[in-house]
Amino acid sequence: GRYPYLTPDEQGPVNDAFDKLFATLETKETDLGVALFSRAGSPIDPDGLSESSMVAGKAPENPISLEEAISAAEQFLADYNGNIELNYRIRKKQDELYGPGSIAKIGVVKGAYHPGRGLFTLASDHLSSTADAYETLRHEILGHYGLDTFSPQDKQALLDKILASKEEPSLKPIWDDIAVVYADKSDNIQAEEVFARLAEGERSGKEKLADLIG
Numbered sequence: 001g002r003y004p005y006l007t008p009d010e011q012g013p014v015n016d017a018f019d020k021l022f023a024t025l026e027t028k029e030t031d032l033g034v035a036l037f038s039r040a041g042s043p044i045d046p047d048g049l050s051e052s053s054m055v056a057g058k059a060p061e062n063p064i065s066l067e068e069a070i071s072a073a074e075q076f077l078a079d080y081n082g083n084i085e086l087n088y089r090i091r092k093k094q095d096e097l098y099g100p101g102s103i104a105k106i107g108v109v110k111g112a113y114h115p116g117r118g119l120f121t122l123a124s125d126h127l128s129s130t131a132d133a134y135e136t137l138r139h140e141i142l143g144h145y146g147l148d149t150f151s152p153q154d155k156q157a158l159l160d161k162i163l164a165s166k167e168e169p170s171l172k173p174i175w176d177d178i179a180v181v182y183a184d185k186s187d188n189i190q191a192e193e194v195f196a197r198l199a200e201g202e203r204s205g206k207e208k209l210a211d212l213i214g
Contacts, residue, residue: 043099044114044121046106051182053144054112055136060128066092069124072133076141084141087119094123113140115148135200143196162191174198 064072070090077084091097094109102109110132111122120140127133147155166175171194178193185193 046098046102055110057110063125064127066124069122072130076137090122092124097121111136113144139196139200143199159191
C-alpha cells in the first residue's frame with residue numbers, strides 16, 4: 001500500500017507549495033481592487049455546476065442579509081490583501097444566481113467556485129450567519145481555488161498524500177462523509193473535497209498540512 005506520510009524527499013516540495021499558498025495570500029503587498037463585484041449579469045447555467053464546486057446545505061430560518069453577505073466577502077478578500085484574483089457575484093436568492101427552479105435542479109447552494117469564469121458566488125438567503133459565510137468562502141476559495149494555484153505536480157503530490165490518509169484517525173470522519181456524498185466522483189475529487197473541508201477552519205497552513213500528512 002501507499003505510505004501515508006511524506007518521505008523526506010517529498011516533504012520539501014509539498015510543504016513549500018502549501019506554505020507558499022497561505023503565505024502569499026496573507027502577506028503579499030498588492031494594489032487593492034483586484035476582485036470585482038458583479039452587480040449585474042444574467043443567471044449562470046446550473047447544469048455546468050458540479051457537486052464538487054459548490055457548498056450545499058439547508059435554507060436557514062433566519063438568514064443573513066444581502067448586505068451582510070457582501071460585507072463578509074469584502075472583508076475576507078481584504079484579509080488576503082487583494083491576492084485572490086477572483087470576481088464575485090452575491091445575491092439574496094439562489095435563483096438570481098442560477099435561474100428559476102435552480103433549487104430543484106441542484107439543491108440548496110450556499111456558495112460556489114467557478115474556475116472557468118474566475119468567479120465565486122454566495123446566496124445570502126442560504127447563509128445562517130457571517131461565520132457560515134466565512135466557512136463557505138474558506139471552503140471554496142482557500143480549498144478549491146487555493147489548490148488550483150499549485151503547480152500540477154505539487155497539487156497531485158498533495159492529493160496523493162491525502163488519498164493515502166483515509167485511515168488516519170483525525171481524518172477518517174471527514175473521509176467517511178466525503179465517500180458517501182461524493183461516492184460517484186473520482187479519487188482526486190474526493191481528496192480535493194477533504195482538503196477543502198479542512199480549509200474551512202480558521203487555522204494556519206502549517207496546521208492544516210499537519211492534519212493532511214498525519
